[in-house]
Amino acid sequence: SQTIHQWPATLVQPVGSPLSLECTVEGTSNPNLYWYRQAAGRGLQLLFYSVGIGQISSEVPQNLSASRPQDRQFILSSKKLLLSDSGFYLCAWSRPTRIEAFFGQGTRLTVV
């Protein structure tokens, strides 16, 4: 069976510090990978998606970047965090030939 791992579960970072959130998928190959952000009262917003190694598409302009160094690894980064980067970040995956997406447990990021 397929599983998705996301870490850390919670993170408190000062403004201006760097960020690295990691997501890995097991039990499948060549998945589509996604980073979403969930802000209070605003639902989920797609930040990035990737259909293959090194292929990243950004949905919204922002202070964050994403990378996919390996087939089943997806990393969300920032060089300098802003207060507005606080939120709940969710990684997700889907099979290339299937429609539905499956989510990780999320990372609660608080920028102070």
Add this chain to the structure above:
Amino acid sequence: AQSVTQLDSQVPVFEEAPVELRCNYSSSVSVYLFWYVQYPNQGLQLLLKYLSGSTLVESINGFEAEFNKSQTSFHLRKPSVHISDTAEYFCASRGAGSYQLTFGKGTKLSVIP
């Protein structure tokens, strides 16, 4: 672009009562619809999906949703809720050929003992 509207941000309901969580989506030639459930401080779990075929879809824990193309709705229902159903529920859509899931803002279901 797709849009999804969940009209109710919070729905309190007594245990064993029926519940309906409403969801409307923007019309598209071909659209896929989903309901996800989120328990506190956890990720989203896929509850059920409509891809094609029968307009009534069911989950293993008693929820069902009906795709209504004329009303562009995909309401979630359960005839008798349990305490364990307390969670936030998200409706989502995905247009054919798109990678993006578009989510509603969520409905918090609170089941009262």
